[in-house]
Amino acid sequence: MNDQYVDLWRIGLDEGGLVIDGTARRCYVMGRSSLGFQASDTVWVFTTGGQLVRIWKAGLATIHHFTLAPDGTLYITDGDVIRRFTGDGALLAAWETGNEVGGIGGLAVDGAGRVYVAGLSNHAVVRYVP
Amino acid sequence: MNRRQTFSYVLLLLTSFVTAGCSAKKPPTRPVPTGPASLVVVSVPSGVPVTLDGTATGNSTPNTFSVAAGSHRVGLRLLGYRDTTVTLMVSAATVETLSVALGPGPGTPRSLAVWQQLPDIPSSIAAGTSGPVYVTVGTIGGNPGALLVFSLAGTQLGQSSLGYGVSNNLTVTAAVT
Numbered sequence: 462m463n464d465q466y467v468d469l470w471r472i473g474l475d476e477g478g479l480v481i482d483g484t485a486r487r488c489y490v491m492g493r494s495s496l497g498f499q500a501s502d503t504v505w506v507f508t509t510g511g512q513l514v515r516i517w518k519a520g521l522a523t524i525h526h527f528t529l530a531p532d533g534t535l536y537i538t539d540g541d542v543i544r545r546f547t548g549d550g551a552l553l554a555a556w557e558t559g560n561e562v563g564g565i566g567g568l569a570v571d572g573a574g575r576v577y578v579a580g581l582s583n584h585a586v587v588r589y590v591p
Numbered sequence: 592m593n594r595r596q597t598f599s600y601v602l603l604l605l606t607s608f609v610t611a612g613c614s615a616k617k618p619p620t621r622p623v624p625t626g627p628a629s630l631v632v633v634s635v636p637s638g639v640p641v642t643l644d645g646t647a648t649g650n651s652t653p654n655t656f657s658v659a660a661g662s663h664r665v666g667l668r669l670l671g672y673r674d675t676t677v678t679l680m681v682s683a684a685t686v687e688t689l690s691v692a693l694g695p696g697p698g699t700p701r702s703l704a705v706w707q708q709l710p711d712i713p714s715s716i717a718a719g720t721s722g723p724v725y726v727t728v729g730t731i732g733g734n735p736g737a738l739l740v741f742s743l744a745g746t747q748l749g750q751s752s753l754g755y756g757v758s759n760n761l762t763v764t765a766a767v768t
Binding site for chain 2: 528531554555556557558559561566567568569570571572573575576577578579580581583584585586587588589590591
C-alpha cells in the first residue's frame with residue numbers, strides 16, 4: 462500500500478477495518494459507519510501492492526463484523542444477517558441467525574468452511590456447517 | 592260496453608295483474624363489483640423482491656399491488672431462502688392479503704445450535720484453518736477480559752486472563768495446528 466491510499470474520512474468512513482488475503486494478494490478495506498455515511502457498506506479491493514481494483518457494496522445498512530474465510534470468500538454481518546461474498550462482491554449466500562445467537566458479537570471460519578458465530582446476549586458460540 | 596269491449600278490458604286487467612305479479616317476484620339486483628383489486632403481499636423476512644405472473648415488479652415486500660380480478664401468481668425469491676410461488680384468486684374491487692414465511696433455502700448453512708457456552712459476553716472470535724478457535728470474553732461488559740481457546744472438536748484447550756481494557760479485535764495470523 463505504498464503508492465495509493467484511501468482517505469477514509471474523506472470518503473465518509475468513520476469506522477471500519479481491513480483484511481488481507483495473502484493467497485489472492487488482495488486487501489479488503491471494509492466500510493463501517495455509525496454516522497450513516499453512504500460508504501458504510503462499501504468494500505474497497507486493493508492489490509497487496511496498493512492498486513485499487515474494485516469497489517462493491519454489501520447491500521447492508523453497514524458492515525459490522527467481517528472475516529476472510531480460508532477459501533478467499535468474505536463473510537459480512539449486519540444485525541442478525543450474515544452474507545457470504547466472493548472477493549469481487551458476488552453474493553454467494555445469506556442467512557439470518559436466530560435466537561440461538563441473540564446478536565452477533567463476531568464470526569470466524571475454519572478450514573472446513575464451518576462458521577463460528579459469537580452470540581452477544583446468549584454468551585455462546587454457535588457453529589454453522591455449509 | 593259491448594261484449595268485445597268487455598273482453599278487451601278484462602284482458603288488459605289480467606295482463607296488468609300478471610305483469611305486476613311478475614315484477615314483484617324479481618330478485619333485487621345488486622351492482623356487480625368491477626375495477627381492479629388490491630393485493631397486499633407481506634413476508635417474513637421482509638424486503639423480498641416480488642414477481643407478479645412471472646414479471647418482476649421492481650418492488651419488495653411489504654407492498655400493495657393493483658391487479659385485475661382473476662388468478663395471479665406471486666413469486667418471492669431471496670438468496671438464502673426457499674423460492675416460493677403462490678397462486679391465488681382475486682375478486683374485483685377487493686383487498687386480498689398474502690402473508691408468506693419463507694423457509695431456509697438449500698444453500699443455507701445448518702446450525703448445530705450452541706457449540707460452546709461462554710462465561711461472559713463474547714467480544715471477538717477467530718479461527719485457525721485447522722483450529723483452534725479463539726474467543727475473547729468480558730472485555731465489553733466491564734469485567735476483566737479472558738481469552739478462551741477451543742479445539743475444533745469443542746474441547747477447551749486453555750484460558751488466559753486479559754485484564755481490563757484489552758482490544759476486542761482478535762486475529763489469527765497463521766494456520767495453527
